[in-house]
Amino acid sequence: MRRRLGRRGWAIVVVLLALGLSTPVIAQQLTTTVPLPEADTPTYEAQYGHWETIELPDTDRVNAVHTALLHTGKLLIVAGSGANQAYFEAGTFKTLVWNPVTGEAKLVPTPSDFFCGGHAFLPNGNLLVAGGTQRYEVPAEKIEYAGGALKIENRLPVTRQVPAGTTFVSYAGGLYKSDETITLPPATPIPGKHNRGRFQPSLEDVRINSVVKGAAGVLAQGGTYHIQGLSKKLAASLNVFAGAMTLEKEQWEGANFAAEFDPITERYVYVLPMPHKRWYPTLTTEENGNVLSVSGIDGAGLVQAGATDVFNPHTGRWSKGPVRYFPTYPALFLMDSGKLFFSGSTTGYGSASKGRQPGLWNLKNNTFQLVPGLPEPGEVETSGSVLLPPAQKQKVMLIGGGGIGESPLTTARTAIASLAGRNPSYTRGPNLAAPARYPLSAILPDDTVLVTGGSEQYRGEHESDIHLARIYNPETNSFSVAAPPEIGRDYHSEAILLPDGRVATLGSDPLYANKADTVVGRFEQRIEIYSPPYLFHGPRPVVTGGPSAVARGGAATFTTPDSGEIEKVRLIYPSAGTHDTDVEERSIAISFTRTPGGLHIKIPSSAGLVPLGWYMLFVDNNKGVPSVARWVQVT
Numbered sequence: 001m002r003r004r005l006g007r008r009g010w011a012i013v014v015v016l017l018a019l020g021l022s023t024p025v026i027a028q029q030l031t032t033t034v035p036l037p038e039a040d041t042p043t044y045e046a047q048y049g050h051w052e053t054i055e056l057p058d059t060d061r062v063n064a065v066h067t068a069l070l071h072t073g074k075l076l077i078v079a080g081s082g083a084n085q086a087y088f089e090a091g092t093f094k095t096l097v098w099n100p101v102t103g104e105a106k107l108v109p110t111p112s113d114f115f116c117g118g119h120a121f122l123p124n125g126n127l128l129v130a131g132g133t134q135r136y137e138v139p140a141e142k143i144e145y146a147g148g149a150l151k152i153e154n155r156l157p158v159t160r161q162v163p164a165g166t167t168f169v170s171y172a173g174g175l176y177k178s179d180e181t182i183t184l185p186p187a188t189p190i191p192g193k194h195n196r197g198r199f200q201p202s203l204e205d206v207r208i209n210s211v212v213k214g215a216a217g218v219l220a221q222g223g224t225y226h227i228q229g230l231s232k233k234l235a236a237s238l239n240v241f242a243g244a245m246t247l248e249k250e251q252w253e254g255a256n257f258a259a260e261f262d263p264i265t266e267r268y269v270y271v272l273p274m275p276h277k278r279w280y281p282t283l284t285t286e287e288n289g290n291v292l293s294v295s296g297i298d299g300a301g302l303v304q305a306g307a308t309d310v311f312n313p314h315t316g317r318w319s320k321g322p323v324r325y326f327p328t329y330p331a332l333f334l335m336d337s338g339k340l341f342f343s344g345s346t347t348g349y350g351s352a353s354k355g356r357q358p359g360l361w362n363l364k365n366n367t368f369q370l371v372p373g374l375p376e377p378g379e380v381e382t383s384g385s386v387l388l389p390p391a392q393k394q395k396v397m398l399i400g401g402g403g404i405g406e407s408p409l410t411t412a413r414t415a416i417a418s419l420a421g422r423n424p425s426y427t428r429g430p431n432l433a434a435p436a437r438y439p440l441s442a443i444l445p446d447d448t449v450l451v452t453g454g455s456e457q458y459r460g461e462h463e464s465d466i467h468l469a470r471i472y473n474p475e476t477n478s479f480s481v482a483a484p485p486e487i488g489r490d491y492h493s494e495a496i497l498l499p500d501g502r503v504a505t506l507g508s509d510p511l512y513a514n515k516a517d518t519v520v521g522r523f524e525q526r527i528e529i530y531s532p533p534y535l536f537h538g539p540r541p542v543v544t545g546g547p548s549a550v551a552r553g554g555a556a557t558f559t560t561p562d563s564g565e566i567e568k569v570r571l572i573y574p575s576a577g578t579h580d581t582d583v584e585e586r587s588i589a590i591s592f593t594r595t596p597g598g599l600h601i602k603i604p605s606s607a608g609l610v611p612l613g614w615y616m617l618f619v620d621n622n623k624g625v626p627s628v629a630r631w632v633q634v635t
């Protein structure tokens with residue numbers, strides 16, 4: 001049934017082309033590269049691969065807003081409230097652990113709304129999940145009480161709390177309340193001898209609302225506020241100020257809860273909360289193994305001004321990182337040099353002019369070296385980014401994207417950042433099959449990259465999901481055609497390489513369900529799995545034994561009866577993706593020597609190249625066919 005639909009889809013495209021209803025560029029690409037597929041024939045599959053659709057039972061379906069591959073081979077699918085306000089209000093937050101080989105699924109207790117938070121793997125294989133949703137947005141027509149963002153600075157070196165329901169008095173005498181309890185971190189000592197006894201105040205944001213309905217609570221100007229009933233002494237240690245109070249739409253608000261998901265016990269274990277509240281943050285691993293949490297929307301609905309938080313996986317403590325502003329969900333990749341490369345990709349919110357230029361960020365001295373040459377720099381929002389395989393080449397591909405916000409601009413441009421030398425720069429890559437926001441990518445074990453899905457318009461408007469896939473080969477800097485997926489994937493979707501060499505795609509959150517954009521869209525809950533052409537190219541090599549842990553910079557021997565025909569060994573760090581942002585996934589080329597019945601491998605020693613943690617060890621034979629991966633922990 002599915003395949004027939006697929007063929008009918010192509011037939012329609014061809015008819016449209018014959019009628020001249022499509023653009024010449026697309027016409028050329030489709031007619032020259034895609035035959036009408038006899039999808040199930042071995043010849044077709046060996047050239048284009050094969051997609052298969054999976055529908056989980058009703059009880060196991062979740063909105064895949066976040067997906068990560070655990071070292072147990074299972075997918076961690078995190079919905080939280082899953083873009084569903086009713087679930088948010090009911091406190092119904094969901095996480096599913098799903099085994100893509102056996103189909104076994106398990107819902108996991110999820111106490112906090114991790115919807116639109118961030119995540120990064122830790123050296124022990126746990127997934128650090130931090131931030132999420134404190135409040136859903138409220139459209140202007142539902143706003144009865146004027147409100148806005150209030151900031152409180154704490155000048156004392158002690159933690160203090162401002163309880164929910166506290167009354168704030170504006171400079172004009174108006175009364176406002178917050179229904180959140182605000183925890184104010186202690187002020188921190190300013191370093192340096194001459195600063196002894198001086199403290200840098202901590203800062204917290206919260207939304208306050210007028211206690212009187214309607215326009216009476218509106219205040220066009222920001223200014224100083226005070227807290228009702230506070231003693232003079234305490235009041236003197238706090239600075240309270242707020243922006244304008246309006247009846248405009250109330251923005252989404254970020255949260256600061258944080259937990260480690262343990263793949264063995266399949267449970268969340270709470271850790272200390274992140275110092276700053278964040279919705280749409282990026283979490284990325286640093287050279288030293290700490291995790292840096294960047295950007296996001298704060299507790300008052302504003303984009304973080306630049307404060308970053310650092311999680312130390314050994315102590316479980318958070319500290320301050322370098323201050324730098326980025327729009328939300330910035331794509332930040334750890335490079336061999338220890339610097340983070342910001343590709344330019346972001347998704348969600350942020351200044352149109354600030355923090356959008358690609359560059360290399362040196363965390364040690366907080367300097368930022370711009371990387372020039374990105375074509376169509378105004379169309380990078382909702383683009384994809386991937387550290388190309390093998391990671392030693394230090395190249396990042398930026399894929400598609402569009403104008404800021406709901407801009408109608410979308411591009412088919414790809415660009416390759418070459419970051420190894422002294423003069424890092426972008427050059428234009430081959431165009432996608434169609435202009436795409438939210439394109440998905442997954443590194444394959446043969447050093448190619450599957451690029452699939454996306455939509456031509458903002459959040460799939462006007463049924464613009466792209467049912468096309470391509471495979472990018474970094475060696476030839478070109479795309480080849482892959483079998484078209486059945487299911488469209490736009491906002492809130494992911495593509496994840498599985499240990500058996502297949503790729504799972506999940507999620508998609510179109511605004512509308514019809515071409516006229518008159519019917520509200522539904523979150524896509526079907527999973528689709530792609531088997532690349534290499535799975536139809538003959539027997540797979542096998543790795544039969546070897547250690548489960550190897551030191552970074554160390555060596556190890558793995559047994560295989562196929563040693564004579566092995567041509568590549570790759571360590572692939574598992575994906576953890578959301579909102580076009582997957583900065584975890586990387587494939588490292590491993591040098592090896594053949595031994596009788598085995599392979600002796602050597603792990604590179606660079607901490608910027610090889611973050612500690614669990615990897616998939618793939619071996620590829622001389623026909624480009626990969627083994628099923630063996631999980632190895634780099635320690």
Ligand code: CU
Nearest residue numbers: 115116492579
């Ligand atoms: Cu989101």
